[in-house]
Amino acid sequence: GAVVSQHPSWVICKSGTSVKIECRSLDFQATTMFWYRQFPKQSLMLMATSNEGSKATYEQGVEKDKFLINHASLTLSTLTVTSAHPEDSSFYICSAGQGANTGELFFGEGSRLTVL
């Protein structure tokens, strides 16, 4: 089956620094990837849609200058949390669809960000 991998799986950083999270589709090409944020014991909130070769589409209320998304190739999307603050601490998950636009998505393992 299709595999999506995230790196790092967890990261701790100081307040004010920037952190980059990678999302890779290992055995398929993904023109679109999705980034979610999940708070403890809550659902996934879609942050943005990452589009290969073009700008990401952000959901309402998500700061695009805070959460920079780059989708430079068909197998890699990156999420950079800029000038991170403790309130940015969360579990970030990416997903990608394999071909058909049917809603059947493959998810990465998630990345736990803790900002001190």
Next chain:
Amino acid sequence: AQSVTQPDIHITVSEGASLELRCNYSYGATPYLFWYVQSPGQGLQLLLKYFSGDTLVQGIKGFEAEFKRSQSSFNLRKPSVHWSDAAEYFCAVTGGGNKLTFGTGTQLKVEL
């Protein structure tokens, strides 16, 4: 706008007992419906999906779900729960396309 409601935040069942997790959706047309499972600290894995056709769909790990249009429901069932089924379960909906709307999840605990 589409939405998903999972009324049960926590459910505890004994190993070997049957399971039903509830999911109600709101969508104006025929929805695409999904159940995903998330183990602690992990991403999500697709259990099963409904696009069209037979309203009773079979998934992995012995799970099934039934689409009931009249009740706007897509409940997940398993006849006999195993301890390894303990996880968080999410119902999701889309009207087509990959932009999913997730429910708030149901945490399943299995007692041995």
